Amino acid sequence: MTATVNRNAGDLVIALSKGRILEDALPLMTRIGIEPLDDPAKSRKLVLDTSREDVKLLVIRATDVPTYVEYGAADLGVAGKDVLMEYEGHDYYEPLDLGIARCRLMVAGLPGQDFSRRRPRIATKYARTARDYFESLGMQAEIIKLYGSMELAPLVGLADRIVDLVDTGNTLKANGLVAMETICEISSRLIVNKAAMKTKHARVSEIIGALREVVEQPA
Numbered sequence: 001m002t003a004t005v006n007r008n009a010g011d012l013v014i015a016l017s018k019g020r021i022l023e024d025a026l027p028l029m030t031r032i033g034i035e036p037l038d039d040p041a042k043s044r045k046l047v048l049d050t051s052r053e054d055v056k057l058l059v060i061r062a063t064d065v066p067t068y069v070e071y072g073a074a075d076l077g078v079a080g081k082d083v084l085m086e087y088e089g090h091d092y093y094e095p096l097d098l099g100i101a102r103c104r105l106m107v108a109g110l111p112g113q114d115f116s117r118r119r120p121r122i123a124t125k126y127a128r129t130a131r132d133y134f135e136s137l138g139m140q141a142e143i144i145k146l147y148g149s150m151e152l153a154p155l156v157g158l159a160d161r162i163v164d165l166v167d168t169g170n171t172l173k174a175n176g177l178v179a180m181e182t183i184c185e186i187s188s189r190l191i192v193n194k195a196a197m198k199t200k201h202a203r204v205s206e207i208i209g210a211l212r213e214v215v216e217q218p219a
């Protein structure tokens with residue numbers, strides 16, 4: 001017997017991440033009859049029981065959600081398209097756009113700062129996506145991988161531009177930066193482990209169907 005606490009082999013495990021995704025995903029889960037018994041924003045538990053005895057929630061880092069789902073540590077997961085595009089593996093299904101935690105992935109920089117350098121320096125957490133984007137424009141960008149506070153990079157001369165998520169634009173504005181190009185629109189997606197789609201087919205497809213209905217009929 002392993003030390004797994006409140007998890008059984010037959011459980012349906014759904015991976016979510018703290019923050020925006022949890023905030024937007026919980027109302028959807030509630031509408032399909034899955035409610036955590038503890039408040040996930042406050043609880044220190046990493047595996048949460050729900051109102052459905054056979055359904056557990058995992059609360060993990062946003063960037064770890066596709067990993068858990070690909071390897072079957074979670075049957076389903078909710079992750080931003082930004083995270084999925086950046087994730088190396090793609091061995092999971094992505095059946096549904098949940099339309100939550102919306103924002104845009106954008107190129108931003110200091111206004112009036114020239115971008116004609118042959119090899120512009122781009123600071124970002126989204127190294128892979130940024131590289132693909134500039135390559136598609138025929139530019140050989142030098143990608144500087146950062147883990148946060150991208151907005152600082154142009155201010156201190158670390159980079160010519162940043163690639164980051166923009167929602168209201170307030171963060172850019174507060175740092176004197178302007179949005180310049182949209183790379184793509186972002187929202188959160190439901191992803192599903194491939195084996196679970198077969199072995200737990202009835203329950204997994206019931207959840208996909210219920211979520212699809214809820215997403216198509218806003219509250």
Ligand code: PRT
Binds near residue numbers: 062168169
């Ligand atoms: O914080 P942690 O490192 O654990 O993970 P995380 O930062 O990935 O989690 P979280 O909760 O911050 O974001 C999870 C997901 O929410 C992302 O993967 C996106 O899919 C989605 N999302 C939607 C956003 C935003 N909107 C958003 N605005 N994620 C981040 N931001 C940040 C952005 O990076 C920038 O710093 O908010 C700032 C800009 O917001 P505005 O409103 O000032 O433009």
Ligand code: MG
Binds near residue numbers: 019
């Ligand atoms: Mg964050």
